[in-house]
Amino acid sequence: MNLMELRGVSVIFEDRGGGFFKRRRFYALKNVSLNIGEDDLILVLGESGAGKTTLGRVIVGLQKPTNGSVIYKGYDVWKQKRKIYATYRREVQLVPQDPYSTLPYNKTVKEILEAPLKRWNKLSKQELEKRLVELLDMVRLSPPEDFLDKYPHQLSGGQRQRLNIARSLSVDPKLVVADEPVTMVDASLRLGLLNTLAEIKNKLHLSMVFITHDIPTARYFYHLVKRGNTIVIFGGKVVEEGDLEELLSNPYHPYTKDLINITPSIDNLYKEKPEVKINYERVDFGCPYQLRCPYVMDICKKEEPQLIGTNSHRVACYLYGGQNR
Amino acid sequence: MLLEVSDLSVIYSAGNKVVRAVNNVSFDLEKGEVLGIIGESGSGKSTLANAIIRAIKPPGKIVSGRVIYKGKDLLEMPYDEFRKIMWKEISYVPQASQNALNPVITVYDSFKYVADSHGFNDEKALREKVSELMKLVGLDPKRVLNMYPFQLSGGMRQRVMIALSMLLDPELIIMDEPTSALDMLNQELILKLIKSINKEMQISIIYITHDILNVAQIADRLFVMYKGYMMEDGKTEDIIKDPLNPYTQLLISSIPPLKGEIKNINVKEDTSYYVSGCPFLSRCDHAFERCKELPSVFLYKNRKVRCWLYEPHGA
Ligand SMILES: Nc1ncnc2c1ncn2[C@@H]1O[C@H](COP(=O)(O)OP(=O)(O)OP(=O)(O)O)[C@@H](O)[C@H]1O
Ligand SMILES: Nc1ncnc2c1ncn2[C@@H]1O[C@H](COP(=O)(O)OP(=O)(O)OP(=O)(O)O)[C@@H](O)[C@H]1O
Ligand code: SF4
Ligand SMILES: [Mg+2]
Ligand SMILES: [Mg+2]
Numbered sequence: 198m199n200l201m202e203l204r205g206v207s208v209i210f211e212d213r214g215g216g217f218f219k220r221r222r223f224y225a226l227k228n229v230s231l232n233i234g235e236d237d238l239i240l241v242l243g244e245s246g247a248g249k250t251t252l253g254r255v256i257v258g259l260q261k262p263t264n265g266s267v268i269y270k271g272y273d274v275w276k277q278k279r280k281i282y283a284t285y286r287r288e289v290q291l292v293p294q295d296p297y298s299t300l301p302y303n304k305t306v307k308e309i310l311e312a313p314l315k316r317w318n319k320l321s322k323q324e325l326e327k328r329l330v331e332l333l334d335m336v337r338l339s340p341p342e343d344f345l346d347k348y349p350h351q352l353s354g355g356q357r358q359r360l361n362i363a364r365s366l367s368v369d370p371k372l373v374v375a376d377e378p379v380t381m382v383d384a385s386l387r388l389g390l391l392n393t394l395a396e397i398k399n400k401l402h403l404s405m406v407f408i409t410h411d412i413p414t415a416r417y418f419y420h421l422v423k424r425g426n427t428i429v430i431f432g433g434k435v436v437e438e439g440d441l442e443e444l445l446s447n448p449y450h451p452y453t454k455d456l457i458n459i460t461p462s463i464d465n466l467y468k469e470k471p472e473v474k475i476n477y478e479r480v481d482f483g484c485p486y487q488l489r490c491p492y493v494m495d496i497c498k499k500e501e502p503q504l505i506g507t508n509s510h511r512v513a514c515y516l517y518g519g520q521n522r
Numbered sequence: 523m524l525l526e527v528s529d530l531s532v533i534y535s536a537g538n539k540v541v542r543a544v545n546n547v548s549f550d551l552e553k554g555e556v557l558g559i560i561g562e563s564g565s566g567k568s569t570l571a572n573a574i575i576r577a578i579k580p581p582g583k584i585v586s587g588r589v590i591y592k593g594k595d596l597l598e599m600p601y602d603e604f605r606k607i608m609w610k611e612i613s614y615v616p617q618a619s620q621n622a623l624n625p626v627i628t629v630y631d632s633f634k635y636v637a638d639s640h641g642f643n644d645e646k647a648l649r650e651k652v653s654e655l656m657k658l659v660g661l662d663p664k665r666v667l668n669m670y671p672f673q674l675s676g677g678m679r680q681r682v683m684i685a686l687s688m689l690l691d692p693e694l695i696i697m698d699e700p701t702s703a704l705d706m707l708n709q710e711l712i713l714k715l716i717k718s719i720n721k722e723m724q725i726s727i728i729y730i731t732h733d734i735l736n737v738a739q740i741a742d743r744l745f746v747m748y749k750g751y752m753m754e755d756g757k758t759e760d761i762i763k764d765p766l767n768p769y770t771q772l773l774i775s776s777i778p779p780l781k782g783e784i785k786n787i788n789v790k791e792d793t794s795y796y797v798s799g800c801p802f803l804s805r806c807d808h809a810f811e812r813c814k815e816l817p818s819v820f821l822y823k824n825r826k827v828r829c830w831l832y833e834p835h836g837a
Contacts, residue, residue: 354563
């Protein structure tokens with residue numbers, strides 16, 4: 198059974214147009230459906246403003262969808278609140294995007310980790326201590342005793358992010374959304390952090406949604422977990438979906454192709470990069486990529502392409518059919 | 523020489539604990555040059571930037587050094603004089619995490635505020651200029667100018683700050699992690715933009731980041747920091763192709779590849795507080811007896827490097 202399902206989720210913000218601009222409905226997410234099974238890894242790729250964080254916030258319940266439903270363990274978390282909401286909010290946790298502003302400046306590691314534990318469980322003092330040590334060990338902040346009384350600013354960036362992970366794990370979640378967990382740490386700490394995160398995921402059989410804009414990072418993590426279904430989001434919509442290595446070796450969508458081509462790597466650093474059009478206007482009709490797509494056709498401007506293909510690789514683009522649905 | 527930083531040191535003291543965030547840092551910046559400052563989280567990059575623009579606040583303190591801009595010491599001049607230079611001649615893109623945008627005013631009002639405070643009062647010209655800048659950084663002015671910071675994604679906020687730094691056509695822009703929250707296409711866009719303002723308008727840039735691939739695409743020169751110390755300073759291409767300092771070597775070897783086989787890489791992490799000796803000692807594979815002492819800076823292959831491995835023999 199699926200642990201969680203998003204069914205046709207849209208998140209719409211009303212832009213407040215001050216003065217001479219009219220109000221406009223802005224789709225941060227549009228009709229996104231996603232199944233997350235137990236022990237699954239879902240990788241989310243997409244550019245800045247694509248809606249990745251919004252998707253993460255919908256999954257953990259910080260953002261209520263405007264349309265569509267969020268189903269956890271078979272219950273609609275917003276319509277059957279009494280049945281599932283408390284369990285859901287405890288079992289689905291977020292490692293937030295910005296490790297700096299999300300850790301309180303004036304609290305010690307111990308206080309930071311204790312807060313969620315006390316909120317959800319009744320633990321004796323000894324049990325609490327034991328759990329704290331366990332958590333710090335798990336994220337490799339060791340020896341734990343050295344860290345309990347430290348403040349966030351006394352930790353390195355990598356250590357701070359480990360603390361964030363420990364905090365999200367403290368209440369035994371079933372599903373963790375990691376929103377760009379390594380974006381703000383340098384390459385030499387990044388791998389260690391990814392190793393730890395994967396080790397925890399594999400050991401506890403956690404389901405995980407891993408958000409990143411960096412393909413090499415996604416690839417490294419995929420390799421550690423040995424699988425990973427990937428969704429590529431553009432303009433609030435899922436434009437391609439499939440196993441990561443399959444998607445990278447055989448990308449369908451023009452956006453995915455552009456994304457791969459533009460990614461720097463140590464061996465192509467001084468090669469001339471292909472020209473990619475950038476245009477941030479959003480369209481009201483048709484394919485979200487039409488303003489940047491080199492292959493755009495008439496139909497792309499009229500109707501939205503639907504996701505089609507096999508279970509293991511799907512794309513929403515008229516170059517691959519999709520109009521007859 | 524546009525900017526000359528010499529022997530700059532900054533500490534933070536809390537109670538009896540002292541953090542030596544920046545230690546005797548020196549570098550020069552020529553007009554039109556792009557200098558990349560790179561180092562891991564906590565290595566003192568932001569502190570260094572803040573020191574240059576006199577933005578160190580208690581418990582932080584500059585304990586030594588000079589910052590000479592066009593022949594004048596920024597740290598010594600009266601604050602009023604410095605304020606006229608700030609934004610007009612030297613501007614700054616703060617790190618995203620520092621929440622630099624005022625949360626209760628719209629994006630447009632943030633621009634207006636900076637413009638007003640430097641006597642740029644022509645509202646119509648300002649609107650045009652701001653819209654133009656927004657487009658340059660890939661944002662839709664119609665949508666974004668009326669928004670409040672919380673309505674922007676992480677990357678959008680960074681791009682707004684970059685636009686703001688260009689508002690008054692400065693000569694030097696200090697950018698603190700301007701693209702680290704951005705995806706590749708946006709990084710590409712911003713890098714191109716920075717390159718073009720650098721080439722066409724001869725604007726000098728100090729570009730701070732922890733991402734070596736990113737900075738390598740834009741910087742003429744790299745300045746590698748570790749725990750507040752300069753570890754290596756040289757031409758970008760030289761450093762990427764042949765890193766000398768073991769920390770720089772580690773940085774370059776820990777980038778996972780885009781294609782081909784992926785190997786599990788285990789990276790040694792820092793386990794203890796730094797007290798003395800080489801700042802990289804606890805993670806270094808080449809460490810030897812000598813490293814218990816703080817290495818001096820050696821000149822080697824046209825580069826400055828802080829590491830005992832490069833001590834000239836017979837010296
Ligand atoms: N409260 C809000 N009001 C209006 N628009 C919002 C709000 N929150 C998010 N948005 C918009 O939704 C879009 C998606 O934002 P989101 O933070 O999900 O992007 P992201 O993919 O995480 O980007 P990044 O990589 O830059 O973090 C953006 O255009 C943003 O402006
Ligand atoms: N206000 C402060 N009070 C005490 N210590 C501080 C303060 N600000 C910074 N520090 C310490 O100074 C050192 C350097 O911090 P700085 O923010 O300059 O690093 P950075 O290289 O910019 O890191 P990052 O990549 O995380 O932004 C760190 O050890 C940090 O904990
Ligand atoms: S549907 Fe059309 S515009 Fe969209 S990606 Fe495919 S070809 Fe390009
Ligand atoms: Mg985000
Ligand atoms: Mg910083």
